[in-house]
Amino acid sequence: MRRCTWVNCAHDALHLQLDKAKNQWADLCDLHDAELDSSIKDGPVKRMLSNWVKAKGGARKAMESM
Numbered sequence: 001m002r003r004c005t006w007v008n009c010a011h012d013a014l015h016l017q018l019d020k021a022k023n024q025w026a027d028l029c030d031l032h033d034a035e036l037d038s039s040i041k042d043g044p045v046k047r048m049l050s051n052w053v054k055a056k057g058g059a060r061k062a063m064e065s066m
Contacts, residue, residue, distance in 0.1 A: 004029040007058040017055065025065070026055040 002013040004027065011029035017036075019025050028036060032055065039051040056062035 002027050004032055005055060005057050006032040007054045026057075028055060 003009070004011045004013045006026075006028055009029060009032060011031065013027035013029055015028045015030070015033035016024055017026035017028060017033075036051050036055055039048040043051075053059055053062045056065060
């Protein structure tokens, strides 16, 4: 089983995150998938961007993927 890519999370990943081109950019557990969805739908942009970086595995990993 794959591990959640959220920074410092050791739970099993169950929710593949795909970009518009269908490329995987993260794989999240139930808790972090819900947190990311909530921040996209309801949160301010600052919270959404923070959660996006956390979902990528942290700032260093997010930067390396760009």
